[in-house]
Amino acid sequence: MTEPTENNPFAQSFDSLETLAETINEVLGCPVTIEDAGHRLLAYSAHDPHTDSARLATIVGRRVPENVIASLRRDGVIQRLADSLEPIRVPAIDEVGFSGRLAIAIRHKDAVLGYLWLLESGKTLGGRELALFKQAARAAADKMVRLQSARRKSREGLRDFMWMLLHGQFGSEAPIRDKAEQLGLALPAEWHVVVVQAAGAIDERAEQRLLDRVSASRSVRPVLHAVDRAQAILLCAPQLAGADRRAYAREAQAFFARLARGEEDGVPAAVGSSAFGQSYAETPARHREALAVLQTKRLFPRETERAFYYPDLGYYRFLPAIAAQSRAEVFRNESLVRLRAYDREHDANLLSTLATFLAHDSNAKTAAEALHVHSNTLSYRLKRIAEIGGIDLTDMDQKVSLYLALKAERLATDQKG
Amino acid sequence: MTEPTENNPFAQSFDSLETLAETINEVLGCPVTIEDAGHRLLAYSAHDPHTDSARLATIVGRRVPENVIASLRRDGVIQRLADSLEPIRVPAIDEVGFSGRLAIAIRHKDAVLGYLWLLESGKTLGGRELALFKQAARAAADKMVRLQSARRKSREGLRDFMWMLLHGQFGSEAPIRDKAEQLGLALPAEWHVVVVQAAGAIDERAEQRLLDRVSASRSVRPVLHAVDRAQAILLCAPQLAGADRRAYAREAQAFFARLARGEEDGVPAAVGSSAFGQSYAETPARHREALAVLQTKRLFPRETERAFYYPDLGYYRFLPAIAAQSRAEVFRNESLVRLRAYDREHDANLLSTLATFLAHDSNAKTAAEALHVHSNTLSYRLKRIAEIGGIDLTDMDQKVSLYLALKAERLATDQKG
DNA sequence: GGGCGCTTTGTGAAATCGCACAAAGTCACC
DNA sequence: GGTGACTTTGTGCGATTTCACAAAGCGCCC
CATH class of the missing domain: 3.30.450.40 (GAF domain)
Known part of the structure; x- marks a missing residue:
């Protein structure tokens, strides 16, 4: 033959x-x-x-x-x-x-x-x-058959490596470097974990399309990747090794924002990134950060609309801890309890008024506009809120306490419901 | 004979x-x-x-x-x-x-x-x-000898009971009720734990004096008590069983405030109270709350000057959790990092200006007065802060993030130093 | 020493706020 | 159906705040 x-x-x-x-x-x-x-x-x-x-x-x-x-x-x-x-x-x-x-x-x-x-x-x-x-x-x-098999093997090796990193199965940095070298993989000095949340399960084709799109960004390089049902987990780094971190961060954010909006030749998807990391032993922590961004964007979509990196979450990243502590405590914020009772009994909106007022930085004008009420109405309500809730609305500490309590409550109810 | x-x-x-x-x-x-x-x-x-x-x-x-x-x-x-x-x-x-x-x-x-x-x-x-x-x-x-010995025995029994409660050695409510009955102690329905921090170790005489003073308040009844070096731990309840909780809380706060200022025939001492509890199985948690009040008052004396009950701490009670999470994270608040760098390089006061401005509820007038500068100076600095830190000072979320970051930093440095 | 950038303070106009007052609507209660 | 408490909206005015601009002081570098 x-x-x-x-x-x-x-x-x-x-x-x-x-x-x-x-x-x-x-x-x-x-x-x-x-x-x-x-x-x-x-x-x-x-x-x-x-x-x-x-x-x-x-x-x-x-x-x-x-x-x-x-x-x-x-x-x-x-x-x-x-x-x-x-x-x-x-x-x-x-x-x-x-x-x-x-x-x-x-x-x-x-x-x-x-x-x-x-x-x-x-x-x-x-x-x-x-x-x-x-x-x-x-x-x-x-x-081609040989190449395909080699590529599959290499891809599988990298995928396994990514999962081991994500699960923190290395303990320390040295074995990670060893393993990377063995796989012929150059580990970038600075990187971040990006999680792309799709509507449904991501198959290999969709994963490849995503990777192609990211590579095509010309700034973001997907170094390692894995898929967990509807989430693609990417370990990304600057395409150009020597690039400025700040500039890269901006470009990556812009690119993933386009990707999230579906402007990058694909359907819209939620996207979140960790902070930048150096130690690969901390990959699980970075992964959790990216997931925290996704979770927060789900719970507070309007407030965290522009957030991409975990640090962008600001105090929102403390909310789970705050909500957990609040849940463990036996008491509830007295002011909020009283305002809620008043709202219930009198069919009023003091609580939402307070929330809106605080969210608008205690600016009576914009808050009144957002509530679609006359600014005097807001002023009146604020006076009632101060009375009923025993609140001094010119006290930053009290306002922050209330603001966080409101946010934590929202987190708690949204997570339950 | x-x-x-x-x-x-x-x-x-x-x-x-x-x-x-x-x-x-x-x-x-x-x-x-x-x-x-x-x-x-x-x-x-x-x-x-x-x-x-x-x-x-x-x-x-x-x-x-x-x-x-x-x-x-x-x-x-x-x-x-x-x-x-x-x-x-x-x-x-x-x-x-x-x-x-x-x-x-x-x-x-x-x-x-x-x-x-x-x-x-x-x-x-x-x-x-x-x-x-x-x-x-x-x-x-x-x-008298018999009485003294009986009293000593009873006192020791109660002290042991208090320590067992504080250490959570009962597990559930039922054995606590049993033990109390056995000691002939009626457990009040609502109670709180108060910790009085003295300057030096508290001996039996000092403890007795403290208990006498509390009893003499005519509103607060010390149900159980224990001493841990310089701290007296009191489980207190309303003197009158049927009294209104709110009224009692006010009176107890007023009394302990006088006690703390040394106006109750004694030296000034720090005093903190837990929230009100019903379940005695939660005594350890209530004890921790009272200690948290003391700790917070130590770290933020001005801000928590009037706080007595744990719930009065407001968001300050979340600060340890926030500081712990911040410590675990690899990044620092970029805005604060930049402002601190600017302050260092130019011998400026942007960071303290920001802190003061936020602490004064974003009120330019009072903040300027507190800083002893012209209000236009503050306005100028705020503009610089917004530029350098990339901060929008009309955004509540950003302000809260910064405020909490500043507080957490202070907590971290004060706990270290 | 002069230029330059940063900072502080002062001034005044415009915008905004706080508040008093009034009118009218809603709702519970007698 | 009237009464009174609560709420909303509107008007107007004085006080306050905000903001732009100007002037001047300070420190650094050439």
Whole structure:
């Protein structure tokens, strides 16, 4: 079954698909392109300057342009390639800048892994050359299978590493560095954990799309990643190692804000990031920070609309601890209890008025506007609030106490309900 | 040695010193007073209306008036009583309203436990009656020793109970109720734990003085108590069982405030109280609350000057948790870091200006006055603070974040230093 | 010593606030 | 159905605050 080795220049182990492409180019004297099944560019021969605009666009865009694919599909070329084990001569399609090609599907066990294209620049290949071309396709299939398996292994290794980091299974920094080196992974000096919360479970395709989008940001590099149901967990670092932290932080925030709003070629999703970390032994803490951002944004969407990094949460990051302590205590804030009782008995809005007033920085004008009441109404209510609740609304300590109590109550009720 | 029973009407077990006093009165036909060694009234016969003003004052004040004691001491009466085993006839001292008395020291093993006084109204006792008087003194000594031992036992039982409560050694409410019943102690429905912090270690005498003062408040009843070095720990409840909680809380606060300022016949001391509790199984938590009040008052004396009950601490009670979480986090508040750096480099006061401004409820006028600067100076500094720190000083959330961060920093530095 | 940036203080106009007062609506209670 | 307490909205005015601008002081660097 196998061809004799002496006649087959492709019966060797190639470093990469690039090397194979160059070898095909040398053997057959024509520009060569290797694509995967999704028409993404995998490799191409660079030596030959003769090329058409379709190939140029493919190389620049790392993918066959949509209109070229559409034309080939319309003409039945893709179908014929899928059906045939032999090379097919594809005629030119001038509208899309596609000059004629010799093409063959790269196959492995009935599945099409990709396509091998050859631009017959000027000449026409004969029978022996066609056989060589077929052998080249077989070599490409071989290499692609190997690469895929290597990539899968490497991906699995990195994924396992990420989970071990997230679960804090290393204890100290040294074994983390060792493991990273073993995986051939350069650990950046500064990094942060980003969690992207999708609407539903994230599959491998969606994860890959997300990673591609992040990489395409040109500033954020996803160093490691993992998926936990609807959450993608990314360990991110500056794309450029020497970049200014502040500048990077701004860019990353801007990028993930666009991503969250669905402006990055995807659906809107909630996004939260940890603070920047140096020690990788603290990955679990950073992960919790990113989750805390998500949780806080869920509970206080308006207040934390612009928050992305954990430190941006400000005092909101203390709320869980505050709420927990409040829950453990036997008493409730007397002022709030009284105001709530008054609201209940008189069908009033003192509590929400107080909350709005405080949230608007004790500014009577804006608070009245937000409540859609006359500023005198607010003034009157505040006087009642001060009376009934025994509150001095010019005392920062009292106001902060009330403000935090209100926030903690909201956290408590929202978490229960 | 012992006198024959048939001749000794005091050779029986008396219910109390009061019964003994009444019996002496019946046997000898004169008003009787029994005092302890400190001239505090222990018992007196009530049947006979003939009495002098010194005795009257003693009964009303539960103690022999100072001037009477001074006179007796000056005249060597006390000394003679201490030296003699026999009754002594004390002449009248008209200046202090003291008519003549028959007196004898109540002794036990060389120690004087107290004094027995007899007002010979009109008549003069003879030899047999003097012997009876001596027997009465011996009966008083006997009763006092028994009482003292019973009291000591009961006191020790209560002290042990208090410590068991404070250490949470009961687990649930039922065994606490059982133990209290066994000790003959009625547990009030609502109570609070008060900790009084003295300058130095509290001995038994000081503890007793404190308890007397609290009892004398007429509103606060110390139900149980314990001493831990310089801290007296009191479990207090309303003196009147049915009293209004609010009213009691106010009175207790007022009383302990006076006590703290040293206005209650003692040295100034720090005082803190827990919230009100119902479940005695939560005594340790209430104790911690009272200690938290003391600790907070130590760290933030000005801000918590008027706080007494734990709930009065407001958000200050969250500060330890906030400071602990901040300490665990890798980042510091960026705004404060930048402001501190600016202050250091330019010898400025932006940080303290911000702190003062926030503490004065964002009131430019009062904050400027507190800082001793022109209000425009403050305004200028605030503009700089907003610029350098990237702060919006009209945003309640940002202000609260900064305020808490400043407080937590202060807590952290004060606890370290 | 002069320039420059930062800071403080002073001044005045504009905006805002606090508050008194009035009118009218709501609701519970007699 | 009237009464009175509570609430909302409106008007107006004096006090206060805010803000922009100017002047001057201070310290640093060339």
